[in-house]
Amino acid sequence: MNQFPIPVSVLTGFLGAGKTKLLNRLLRDPELKDTAVIVNEFGEVAIDHLLVERASDGIIELSDGCLCCTVRGELVDTLADLIDRLQTRRIERLSRVVIETTGLADPAPVLQSIMAHPVLVQAFRLDGVITLVDAVNAEATLDAHVEAVKQVAVADRLVITKADLADQDTLEPLKRRLRDINPNAAILDVRDQQATGAGLLACGLYDPATKTADVRRWLGEAASGGEHHHHHDHGDHHHDNDHGHAGSVHDERVRSFSLVHPQPVPYSAIEMFLDLLLSVHGDKVLRMKGIIELREDPSRPLVVHAVQRTLHPPARLPTWPDEGRGVRLVLITMDMPEDYVRRLFAIVTSEPSVDTPDRAAIEDNPLGIPGFMR
Numbered sequence: 001m002n003q004f005p006i007p008v009s010v011l012t013g014f015l016g017a018g019k020t021k022l023l024n025r026l027l028r029d030p031e032l033k034d035t036a037v038i039v040n041e042f043g044e045v046a047i048d049h050l051l052v053e054r055a056s057d058g059i060i061e062l063s064d065g066c067l068c069c070t071v072r073g074e075l076v077d078t079l080a081d082l083i084d085r086l087q088t089r090r091i092e093r094l095s096r097v098v099i100e101t102t103g104l105a106d107p108a109p110v111l112q113s114i115m116a117h118p119v120l121v122q123a124f125r126l127d128g129v130i131t132l133v134d135a136v137n138a139e140a141t142l143d144a145h146v147e148a149v150k151q152v153a154v155a156d157r158l159v160i161t162k163a164d165l166a167d168q169d170t171l172e173p174l175k176r177r178l179r180d181i182n183p184n185a186a187i188l189d190v191r192d193q194q195a196t197g198a199g200l201l202a203c204g205l206y207d208p209a210t211k212t213a214d215v216r217r218w219l220g221e222a223a224s225g226g227e228h229h230h231h232h233d234h235g236d237h238h239h240d241n242d243h244g245h246a247g248s249v250h251d252e253r254v255r256s257f258s259l260v261h262p263q264p265v266p267y268s269a270i271e272m273f274l275d276l277l278l279s280v281h282g283d284k285v286l287r288m289k290g291i292i293e294l295r296e297d298p299s300r301p302l303v304v305h306a307v308q309r310t311l312h313p314p315a316r317l318p319t320w321p322d323e324g325r326g327v328r329l330v331l332i333t334m335d336m337p338e339d340y341v342r343r344l345f346a347i348v349t350s351e352p353s354v355d356t357p358d359r360a361a362i363e364d365n366p367l368g369i370p371g372f373m374r
């Protein structure tokens with residue numbers, strides 16, 4: 001019997017970053033047996049022989065257009081078709097799906113099309129986003145294209161390619177810039193030993209077998225509890241390296257911050273927070289992940305995970321991955337009024353805060369929170 005839900009990895013990265021080359025290598029990895037790869041063909045980008053050879057094994061290529069827009073419907077059909085093939089035994093087993101997006105794509109709509117689909121969400125779970133960053137061109141690409149910044153911001157893993165071609169002095173500043181945009185993603189070099197199929201693709205947001213370490217990693221500093229962590233607060237933060245890579249105007253729009261509450265909360269409070277946050281400012285939430293101690297069932301943490309407006313069905317972990325308890329949320333946002341988010345969080349977790357209405361008042365009138373309509 002096939003195991004559901006099937007993990008889906010999204011492989012992204014700007015034009016020519018090396019997605020196809022990496023995918024071809026990974027497909028030779030025995031750990032990626034029974035993996036289906038969905039590649040969108042765009043323009044003249046050809047699929048390597050290896051992919052073509054494996055086509056009879058259930059690899060499905062999208063025929064035209066860009067995944068994020070015109071092929072979006074087709075991606076959903078393709079995933080539905082995979083499930084149909086499994087059920088009719090035309091495919092024996094499917095252990096993972098990898099979606100390679102076009103270089104120009106904003107990955108969020110791709111993720112959303114899976115997570116928001118009522119049927120697909122039962123069969124698939126988003127396992128993670130792997131973003132390739134071309135060491136030679138990344139700085140210029142990040143300066144010029146907000147899509148590239150978003151690709152970095154939503155990643156669970158950042159994989160640097162073409163370091164063999166790059167001036168070695170540029171690598172450290174590039175890594176610093178990536179860490180500034182996305183402090184919680186692991187950064188690897190594509191030549192690293194651990195850049196294997198499992199090492200790269202299995203991000204394990206929910207899988208009880210692997211997720212422990214990952215929950216710690218993606219929670220980053222929030223996992224150590226207590227202190228709010230706040231990136232990009234200091235205007236000169238980008239200027240403190242020797243090479244003057246100041247980060248582009250796009251970088252500045254991306255913020256990563258944590259919300260921490262030391263106590264368990266009722267499910268209704270978390271539900272209200274997420275509802276209000278995602279309905280009003282959902283398109284500014286590039287990514288949100290969190291682990292929550294529920295008052296109703298404190299021994300099994302709730303893992304929540306959202307991409308823009310879409311909240312993935314929350315999962316329960318059998319045990320806590322570390323010492324931390326309470327609520328820890330990490331948000332990666334673009335153009336988000338952070339103050340609003342903090343106030344909303346303080347209200348629903350009923351922390352007293354100057355100038356904010358209390359929770360009962362919010363339940364009566366959510367429009368009463370300052371910043372709600374921004």
Ligand SMILES: Nc1nc2c(ncn2[C@@H]2O[C@H](COP(=O)(O)OP(=O)(O)OP(=O)(O)O)[C@@H](O)[C@H]2O)c(=O)[nH]1
Nearest residue numbers: 014015016017018019020021045103161162163165
């Ligand atoms: N030297 C070197 N070349 C690389 C590396 N990764 C990719 N390349 C080369 O870069 C070119 C582009 O690689 P692809 O794998 O086609 O890139 P892609 O991201 O799939 O490109 P698009 O589909 O156009 O977005 C190819 O010629 C690769 O051989 C690397 O780490 N080192």
